[in-house]
Amino acid sequence: MAFANDSDDHLAMLQMESRDTFKALANMDRKGHIQVEREESAEVKEIFDFFSQHQDEVAIFHYAGHASGSHLRLEDTQGDARGLAELMGKQKGLKLVFLNGCSTKNQVKLLMDQGVSAVIATSVPIQDQKAYEFSVQFYQALAHKRTIQQAFELAEAFLKTKYGAGGSMGIITTRGLHWKGEPKKREILPWGLYVKEDAKEELLKWRLPYNRPQGLPKDMIVYIGQTFTANRYIMLVLDEMTKFNPDIYSQMIEKIDGKEVKKDSKEYPGIIIENFPWPLGAQIRLLRFHTSPNLKRLRQIVSTYIVTSQVMYFILLANLWQYKAKKGFKLSSTWSESLIVKPDDFLSFDYIKNAVKVAEKLLEKKGLLYTPEFEQIIALWKNQSSTFFKAYQLLEKIKQQLASSPPRANLDKLCLNAEKTLSIVLQKFAFLADYRMMSIRNITLYNRRAQKLEYELDMGPLNAKDGIDLKLYQDKHRRVKYSFANNNSIVLVSNEDKMEEALNLSPFIIDKNTFVRIKKSETSSDDTVAHVFTMAYEENNQITYLAVNHSIYDALNSQTDKVHTDMTANDFLEGRNITSQEAEPLDSLDDFGDDFGDDFGDDFAELDELFGETTQEEQTEDTSEKVFAMLKEDYELFLADMGIKVHKP
Numbered sequence: 001m002a003f004a005n006d007s008d009d010h011l012a013m014l015q016m017e018s019r020d021t022f023k024a025l026a027n028m029d030r031k032g033h034i035q036v037e038r039e040e041s042a043e044v045k046e047i048f049d050f051f052s053q054h055q056d057e058v059a060i061f062h063y064a065g066h067a068s069g070s071h072l073r074l075e076d077t078q079g080d081a082r083g084l085a086e087l088m089g090k091q092k093g094l095k096l097v098f099l100n101g102c103s104t105k106n107q108v109k110l111l112m113d114q115g116v117s118a119v120i121a122t123s124v125p126i127q128d129q130k131a132y133e134f135s136v137q138f139y140q141a142l143a144h145k146r147t148i149q150q151a152f153e154l155a156e157a158f159l160k161t162k163y164g165a166g167g168s169m170g171i172i173t174t175r176g177l178h179w180k181g182e183p184k185k186r187e188i189l190p191w192g193l194y195v196k197e198d199a200k201e202e203l204l205k206w207r208l209p210y211n212r213p214q215g216l217p218k219d220m221i222v223y224i225g226q227t228f229t230a231n232r233y234i235m236l237v238l239d240e241m242t243k244f245n246p247d248i249y250s251q252m253i254e255k256i257d258g259k260e261v262k263k264d265s266k267e268y269p270g271i272i273i274e275n276f277p278w279p280l281g282a283q284i285r286l287l288r289f290h291t292s293p294n295l296k297r298l299r300q301i302v303s304t305y306i307v308t309s310q311v312m313y314f315i316l317l318a319n320l321w322q323y324k325a326k327k328g329f330k331l332s333s334t335w336s337e338s339l340i341v342k343p344d345d346f347l348s349f350d351y352i353k354n355a356v357k358v359a360e361k362l363l364e365k366k367g368l369l370y371t372p373e374f375e376q377i378i379a380l381w382k383n384q385s386s387t388f389f390k391a392y393q394l395l396e397k398i399k400q401q402l403a404s405s406p407p408r409a410n411l412d413k414l415c416l417n418a419e420k421t422l423s424i425v426l427q428k429f430a431f432l433a434d435y436r437m438m439s440i441r442n443i444t445l446y447n448r449r450a451q452k453l454e455y456e457l458d459m460g461p462l463n464a465k466d467g468i469d470l471k472l473y474q475d476k477h478r479r480v481k482y483s484f485a486n487n488n489s490i491v492l493v494s495n496e497d498k499m500e501e502a503l504n505l506s507p508f509i510i511d512k513n514t515f516v517r518i519k520k521s522e523t524s525s526d527d528t529v530a531h532v533f534t535m536a537y538e539e540n541n542q543i544t545y546l547a548v549n550h551s552i553y554d555a556l557n558s559q560t561d562k563v564h565t566d567m568t569a570n571d572f573l574e575g576r577n578i579t580s581q582e583a584e585p586l587d588s589l590d591d592f593g594d595d596f597g598d599d600f601g602d603d604f605a606e607l608d609e610l611f612g613e614t615t616q617e618e619q620t621e622d623t624s625e626k627v628f629a630m631l632k633e634d635y636e637l638f639l640a641d642m643g644i645k646v647h648k649p
Contacts, residue, residue: 001018001021001022001036001037001038001039001062001064002038002039002042002046002047002061002062002063002064002065002074003015003017003018003038003039003040003041003042003063003064003065004041004042004043004063004064004065004066004072004073004074004075005041005065005075006065006066006073009066011065011066011128012128013128013129013131013132014064014065014128014132015040016132017064017100017131017132017135017136018038018040018064020132020136021038021062021135021136021139022036022038024136024139024140024142024143025139025142025143027143027495028143028208028210031212031245031246031247032212032246033208033209033210033211033212034059034208034209037050037054041075042063042065042074042075043074043075043076043077044074044076044077044079045076047074047079047084047087048087051087051090051091055091056091056092056093057093058091058093058094059093059094059095059096059208060094060095060096060097060098061088061091061094061096061097061098062098062100062135063097063098063099063100063101064100064101064131064135065100065101066101066102067099067101067102067103067104068101068102068103068104068106069081069103069104069105069106069107070082070106070107072084072099072101073101081106081107081110082110085107085110085111085113085114085116086114088111088114088116089111089113089114089115089116090114090115094116094117095117095118095148095203095206096118096119096120096148096203097111097116097118097119097120098119098120098135098138099119099120099121099122100120100122100126100131100134100135101122101126101131102122102124102125102126103122103123103124103125104121104122105121105122105123105192105194107119107121108121108194112194112196117195117196117199117203118148118193118194118195118196118199118203119193119194120138120152120191120192120193120194121191121192121194122190122191122192123190123192124190125190126190126191130159130163133158133159133162134155134156134158134159134191135155137154137155137158137159138151138152138154138155139151141154141155142207142208143208144494144501145207145208145210145372145373145494146207146368146372147204147205147206147207148193148203148204148205148206148207149193149204149205150368152191152193155191156189156191159189160189207372210244210372210373210431210434211243211244211373211431212242212243212246213243214243215238215239215240215241215242215243216238216239216242216249216252220252220262221236221239223262223265224236224238224265224268227265227268228265229291230287230291230292230297230419231269231287231288231291231419232419233419233420233422233423234269234272234284234287234419234422234423234426235268235269235272236423236427237272237423237426237427237430238252238268238271238272239427240426240427240428240430241272241275241276241430241433243430244373244430244431244433244434245275245433245434248271248275248433251263251271252267252268252271269284269285269288272284273285273464274463274464275433275463276432276433276463277311277432277435277436277437277462277463277492278437278462278463278464278470278530278532278548279307279308279310279311279437279462279509279532279534279548280304280307280308280311280426280429280432281463281464282307282532282548282549283300283303283304283307283308283548283551284304284426286300286303286304286550286551287300287301287304293411293412293414293415293416294411294415295406295407295408295411297415298398298402298407298411298414298415298418299402299551299553300551301415301418301419301422302395302398302399302402302418302552303551303552303553304422304426305395305399305422305425306351306399306552307534307548307552308425308426308429309351309352309355309425310351310534311432311509311534312351312352312355312371312374312377312429312432313351313352313354313355313358314505314508314509314534314535315370315371315492315503315505316355316358316359316362316369316371316374317339317358317508318370318503318504318505318508319358319362319367319369319370319371319503320358320361320362320367321638321641321642322503322504323362323365323367323368324365324641324642325641327365327367329365330643331361331642331643332643333643333644333645335361336642336643336644337644338354339354339357339358339642340538340639340644341535341536341537341538342537342538342539343537343539343544345537346536346537346556347399347402347403347552347556348399348400348403350396352377352381352392353381355374355377356377356378356381356382359374359375359377359378360378370492370503371431371432371435373431376428377428377429380428387424388424388425388428390421391420391421391422391424391425392421392425394417394418394421395418395421395422395425398414398418402553434494435492435493435494436461436462436463436492436493436494436496437461437462437463437490437491437492437505437509438459438460438461438462438485438490438491438492438493438496438502439459439460439462439470439472439489439490439511439514439530439532440457440458440459440485440486440487440488440489440490440491440514441458441459441472441487441488441511441514442457442458442487442488443455443456443457443458443484443487444456444458446480452482453482454480454481454482455480455481455482455483455484455499456476456479456480456481457479457480457481457484457485457487457499458472458479458487459472459473459479460472460473460528460530461473462490462511462530462532469529470529470530470532471528471529471530472528472529472530474528481496481497481499482497483498483499483500484499484500485499485500485502485504486502486504486506488506488514488515488630489504489505489506489510489514490504490505490506490509490510490511490532491503491504491505492505506631506634507535507543507631507632507634507635507638508534508535509532509533509534509535510532510533510534510535510545510631511530511531511532511533512531512532512533512545512547512563513529513530513531514530515627515628515630515631516572516627531547531549532547532548532549533545533546533547533548533563534546534548536556536562538635541632541646542564542565542566543564543565543628543631543632543635544562544563544564545562545563545564546561546562547560547561547562549561563628564628565626565628565629565631565632565635566626566628567626567627567628568624568625568626568627569624569625569626569627570624571627572627
């Protein structure tokens with residue numbers, strides 16, 4: 001990144017462009033995915049020296065400063081575009097040249113004649129402020145895993161949204177050489193993305209590397225293999241996780257006397273659990289408690305698979321819904337209704353198949369995947385010879401078998417094969433370690449005099465190592481942001497400091513405790529604890545959710561691990577997760593062999609009176625508020641937006 005100013009024609013925004021474009025890319029630089037070099041007072045010699053030292057290593061060259069169709073204004077001279085084009089043409093790894101100065105379009109032919117395949121250039125003089133904004137938006141999009149084409153279109157859309165399609169901007173400063181005053185042709189969006197025809201398909205889809213080719217060192221993989229018996233293959237997921245989030249490796253080692261030493265391997269399961277979003281982490285945590293090759297372990301392996309694919313499905317469903325609400329395109333009701341899970345289908349619903357279906361629809365409508373890494377999953381799922389597809393097939397087969405006739409023989413071999421295939425699936429979803437799932441309860445606005453607007457978010461990350469108590473942030477500096485996301489929801493973020501870009505996962509994944517609106521005197525420190533549930537199925541306009549802290553199979557058969565959208569405040573206060581109407585009927589209880597006689601009802605009535613209980617005739621209707629009413633409204637809005645008719649009882 002080369003920046004050059006002019007003391008006689010100073011560009012006020014140039015230093016900010018240098019700072020903020022670097023800031024946009026800094027996290028990828030820190031993780032070692034890319035290396036960003038910037039020169040804020042670029043001279044001819046410095047540029048040539050840099051390319052000599054990094055021959056064929058530069059992927060993007062960015063220039064910002066005064067320019068024209070034949071020159072770039074450097075600190076020591078007006079750099080001739082022909083010589084610079086020859087330099088760029090000799091770089092084999094160069095993907096893009098971005099000339100963020102005035103009227104640089106005439107340099108495009110020079111660059112392409114020398115072999116450069118893609119150039120961003122301007123057709124007319126550009127305003128300093130807009131040049132800064134376009135550049136920052138472009139690199140922020142690249143840093144968020146967007147392709148060159150997507151990043152260009154997002155930057156373009158930002159300026160269109162902010163400035164419109166035309167109109168006077170008043171007195172402006174431009175980045176032209178030998179030019180003063182206002183441009184004769186005022187264009188709001190003069191930037192163009194020029195790509196050679198023979199490289200068009202490859203380059204428009206090119207994006208910065210958001211993972212590293214190498215994960216764990218070989219000796220670390222051997223160490224893991226020698227340490228673990230049960231869950232050995234699950235532990236190898238760490239290898240893929242470190243490719244997306246290299247901070248994970250630093251959690252596996254410590255420095256002693258200046259030497260790198262492996263930590264005790266018993267800490268490693270906690271590292272996987274902590275760095276995956278909590279629904280996944282909670283399920284992997286349970287595998288530590290079911291290590292014997294029996295039916296319980298097999299169910300937990302499959303439960304981990306179901307929740308993992310469920311979470312990915314809900315991320316994509318929320319992604320499609322958000323994009324559809326923005327663009328307003330239509331979906332067929334038949335297509336949309338196939339995405340809804342019914343009670344009888346819950347354990348047979350194919351979340352991965354449907355996640356691919358949703359992602360393809362989003363891409364068909366020219367939408368952006370919030371997690372672009374899923375594009376690889378689509379390709380692997382379509383390739384029936386891939387190990388991922390074979391692993392998916394086996395886990396789906398075991399899932400169906402558990403739902404119909406659970407196996408009793410060869411459980412040791414079946415558990416081992418299931419663990420291996422689960423490990424393959426988790427490795428392909430390891431990119432989720434580069435995202436954070438956050439619970440957001442409330443938002444407080446601070447609008448102090450002469451200070452920047454601040455938002456204090458009552459929130460916390462849904463990641464934990466050992467226990468199930470996921471505490472919200474207590475440290476104020478972690479809670480105060482300059483942007484906000486939706487409250488009363490769980491969101492997915494790639495950067496906690498950019499909450500406005502968060503993906504709202506409500507009403508698919510919820511923090512139950514967000515909706516408990518009862519007096520402080522009736523709560524304890526538990527009000528700072530998150531209790532996460534995922535949507536299971538919808539029936540009769542009522543949505544049922546299952547807690548992620550237990551196996552899916554256990555949660556289905558438990559009443560304490562279920563909540564639904566018709567629950568009332570009294571249900572919460574009295575510890576009821578189901579209503580009395582859903583309770584098991586008396587005539588279905590086990591026959592204890594006792595003959596109560598025809599008048600046993602009267603006897604029970606007397607006992608109820610003795611214990612202060614009311615008979616059924618005396619019970620009053622529960623009129624307390626329904627605590628999940630907001631979720632129900634969200635779900636009905638989702639159905640309506642997806643073109644599904646809402647049937648209210």
